[in-house]
Amino acid sequence: MKNSMKRFTNYKSLIVLLVIVFSLFHLRLNNFPGNVFAYDTFGFYSYLPSLIINGDIGLTDFSKIEQVAQTYNLTPTFYQFTGMPEGGWVIRFFSGISILFLPFFLFGHLFALNSSFPADGYSLPYQWSFVLGGIFYTIMALWFARKTLQRFFSDGWTALILALFFFGSNFFFFSTIGNKIPHVIVFFEYAVIIWLTILWHDKKKMLHAGLLGFFIGFISISRSSEIISVFIPLLWGVTSWNSAKEKLRMLWEQKKHVLLFAMMAIVGVLPQIFYWKTVTGSFVFNAYNDPQSGLNLLSPDFIKVLFGFRKGLFIYSPLMFFAYLGLIVIYFKKREIFWPILVVIFINTYLIASFSSLVSYGWRAFVQSYAVLILPLGFFIHLVYSSRKMMIKLLFSVLLVGIVLLNIFQSWQVFVGIIDGSRMTKDYYFATFGKTSVTDEDRDLLLISRSFTGEESFTDEYKHKRELVYKLDFERPNSNDQEHYSRNIRHSGKFAVRLDSTFIYSPGKTVRYNEITDEYYAWLRVSAYVYPTGNYDDLAASLVVHFDHKGAPYKYRAFDIKDKRFNLKMNQWNKITVDYLTPEVRLKSNNLKVYLWLRSKNTIYLDDLTVEAFEPLPKDEISNEPQEDEINKADELSQENFIYNNSFEELGNEWDKAHQSSEYAVTGQYSMKMDSVYIYSPGLKVNLQDIENKKNCKVEAKISVFPMFPASENPGSFVINFKRDGQNIQYSSLNLEDIPELKTYEWNTIAHTATFPDSLLASDKLEVYYWHRGKEKILLDDLKVELKSCK
Numbered sequence: 001m002k003n004s005m006k007r008f009t010n011y012k013s014l015i016v017l018l019v020i021v022f023s024l025f026h027l028r029l030n031n032f033p034g035n036v037f038a039y040d041t042f043g044f045y046s047y048l049p050s051l052i053i054n055g056d057i058g059l060t061d062f063s064k065i066e067q068v069a070q071t072y073n074l075t076p077t078f079y080q081f082t083g084m085p086e087g088g089w090v091i092r093f094f095s096g097i098s099i100l101f102l103p104f105f106l107f108g109h110l111f112a113l114n115s116s117f118p119a120d121g122y123s124l125p126y127q128w129s130f131v132l133g134g135i136f137y138t139i140m141a142l143w144f145a146r147k148t149l150q151r152f153f154s155d156g157w158t159a160l161i162l163a164l165f166f167f168g169s170n171f172f173f174f175s176t177i178g179n180k181i182p183h184v185i186v187f188f189e190y191a192v193i194i195w196l197t198i199l200w201h202d203k204k205k206m207l208h209a210g211l212l213g214f215f216i217g218f219i220s221i222s223r224s225s226e227i228i229s230v231f232i233p234l235l236w237g238v239t240s241w242n243s244a245k246e247k248l249r250m251l252w253e254q255k256k257h258v259l260l261f262a263m264m265a266i267v268g269v270l271p272q273i274f275y276w277k278t279v280t281g282s283f284v285f286n287a288y289n290d291p292q293s294g295l296n297l298l299s300p301d302f303i304k305v306l307f308g309f310r311k312g313l314f315i316y317s318p319l320m321f322f323a324y325l326g327l328i329v330i331y332f333k334k335r336e337i338f339w340p341i342l343v344v345i346f347i348n349t350y351l352i353a354s355f356s357s358l359v360s361y362g363w364r365a366f367v368q369s370y371a372v373l374i375l376p377l378g379f380f381i382h383l384v385y386s387s388r389k390m391m392i393k394l395l396f397s398v399l400l401v402g403i404v405l406l407n408i409f410q411s412w413q414v415f416v417g418i419i420d421g422s423r424m425t426k427d428y429y430f431a432t433f434g435k436t437s438v439t440d441e442d443r444d445l446l447l448i449s450r451s452f453t454g455e456e457s458f459t460d461e462y463k464h465k466r467e468l469v470y471k472l473d474f475e476r477p478n479s480n481d482q483e484h485y486s487r488n489i490r491h492s493g494k495f496a497v498r499l500d501s502t503f504i505y506s507p508g509k510t511v512r513y514n515e516i517t518d519e520y521y522a523w524l525r526v527s528a529y530v531y532p533t534g535n536y537d538d539l540a541a542s543l544v545v546h547f548d549h550k551g552a553p554y555k556y557r558a559f560d561i562k563d564k565r566f567n568l569k570m571n572q573w574n575k576i577t578v579d580y581l582t583p584e585v586r587l588k589s590n591n592l593k594v595y596l597w598l599r600s601k602n603t604i605y606l607d608d609l610t611v612e613a614f615e616p617l618p619k620d621e622i623s624n625e626p627q628e629d630e631i632n633k634a635d636e637l638s639q640e641n642f643i644y645n646n647s648f649e650e651l652g653n654e655w656d657k658a659h660q661s662s663e664y665a666v667t668g669q670y671s672m673k674m675d676s677v678y679i680y681s682p683g684l685k686v687n688l689q690d691i692e693n694k695k696n697c698k699v700e701a702k703i704s705v706f707p708m709f710p711a712s713e714n715p716g717s718f719v720i721n722f723k724r725d726g727q728n729i730q731y732s733s734l735n736l737e738d739i740p741e742l743k744t745y746e747w748n749t750i751a752h753t754a755t756f757p758d759s760l761l762a763s764d765k766l767e768v769y770y771w772h773r774g775k776e777k778i779l780l781d782d783l784k785v786e787l788k789s790c791k
Helices: 002-010 012-030 040-045 047-053 063-071 096-100 102-113 124-150 155-168 171-176 183-203 206-219 224-235 241-253 255-280 302-307 319-333 335-354 364-385 390-416 426-431 479-484
Strands: 081-083 089-091 464-472 496-499 523-532 541-549 552-560 574-581 591-598 604-616 643-646 671-674 684-687 698-707 716-724 727-735 748-755 765-772 778-788
Touching: 012 124, 012 155, 012 171, 040 047, 040 096, 047 063, 047 096, 047 102, 089 255, 096 102, 096 183, 096 206, 096 255, 102 124, 124 155, 124 183, 124 364, 155 171, 155 319, 155 364, 155 390, 171 183, 171 364, 171 390, 183 206, 183 224, 183 364, 206 224, 206 255, 224 335, 241 255, 302 335, 319 335, 319 364, 319 390, 335 364, 364 390, 479 496, 523 541, 523 591, 541 574, 552 574, 591 604, 643 684, 698 716, 698 765, 716 748, 727 748, 765 778
Parallel strands: none
Antiparallel strands: 081 089, 464 604, 496 604, 523 574, 523 604, 541 552, 541 591, 643 778, 671 778, 684 765, 698 748, 698 778, 716 727, 716 765
């Protein structure tokens, strides 16, 4: 009996690991990602279908990438790829992640070939294989982390540390309901490197040295910055200068091992080198050429990275604060592992703090380093619980339980969109702390919404202060291009500037961002008068606005002056006006550039180029706020009846825009894609003051639905709701699963009606929308609402 109990005690950590494995499968498979291969994952993954299915690793036929991106709604822009001057494209992301997923890709491909699903690399079999592959590597990552912890702690302590780490840090979110690519996968590679480091130092086997070199090479082609992992074996066991000299002496004695280590590290990076050589002709290629994103090594912002409410590590994963404190503990308790951990964590934190564009919940770039931080976390927890003061242990236990519950709840808030991945502020964080829903007033506290597609709309001018940045009237010609100034054709003053095939860029003015505004953003309104001549069909010209970092443009927008909104007419003056949201600038000293670019052989005249800035006003200075019926421009009430039409072509909310689909549509180009994350459609929301006290009004609503699965498996509701002071006073819904004639993979028009409540107040609201209650995708289009029989 005692032996049985002893064996049970030694398996506590295994039981915890099994609980975690169950949680992984339950949460991931019951919250199947609506878009598995979207955004960054598209870049990491695209090696596999491009090489194995298309046989075009150089992407010479980019239309195939465009086709799958459109079919599966993978990305609004192709930032994952860099075009080559001689043709073809380079995948910007490194290849290591795709190599790890190769077995799972082949399994999905084999299944697709023997099923009715498209064998295109992105259909459902590939998605399931990819998700299962992610679960596999997460389990293996925690398995190796467990083995490492057992080298320093008893099995019971290992079980506690592992449980607290998984459920108490944002590793929980990224490994279950979030996007685990690439950081959870790189966590696996770090966990293997640490374990192999321990084995080599214990046993000095060639096998361990070779595998260690390979994984350090390979992790650097998963994420290039992870080359810092080489410090783990290099500094392992070093406690002082004398021990460092002894370590060098030992490495010299094991020079065969070191040589094998170096050779296998080269083998680990060869796939990426071969790819670059094949596609670009060079052994090394820098595909990260975005001037807006990069390292500002001289100005790291540690406070923002660790404590900022936008995405600070300790705000959204407070448990890891104890891991950083644990560095002090291991300095005194286990110094032989202090220096490798300190160096890796400091460099990783420094690089993240220096990077100009990392937009994610809790700085996901830290996640892979948790494989290292789990050790100081364990030592700190062990130290506190080793205290003789029961009150300290009790208070710490309460704190840990609170952190775990907060972490799980905040993970859910991220999942449903309450916590935003990039727009968080201190005021919004506390306004929504502990909330299960948010109001429009809450969302006003977020940072400004930035478009993923490049389409921007300045709709809240009343919240901004307007100031002139500059006006170019071209009244003082430059001696270098004086012949391109015209006296005969001008809009105002004495001169206008003339562009032709010998002078295609207009003169401009360079202004630094910090000369425009001290705020984190501003809207710019650029206007110019243009006088085009020649043939309209031949004309090609753009009003260009962009910022510049060290000579390289970013947030580049070229507005075609022939766009239908400008109603351009030849041989007369036309006013062209565009709005432009400033980017998150790399440096406050980056320059704004505005100019007209002529791309044809026409002649065009330019005058009165004006740039205005709209800076956000403090909340207490905002006045003349439009009423709700002014904001909802589509919600117009006629005297006879009210008609609302929404074909989902123009949406003002970036969250809604991200869920537009061009896969199928009834009218126009777009429909709305509902999934397990995006569950409430855009719809009608209107005050009823214009029909107060009227009786017997009936709401007739119609919407087109395109189910991908039977409604019994993918339910949803078409809702008509009357609300008063935020509470439902009459709610009715038509459930998809109650419509027997509903057909899959084709458009169905469904209709729902409801009568008005007996009494109405001016402040009551009518809402009509679709509520998606299923896990799978469904498309919506053409929402129409009409009021009838009003007496």
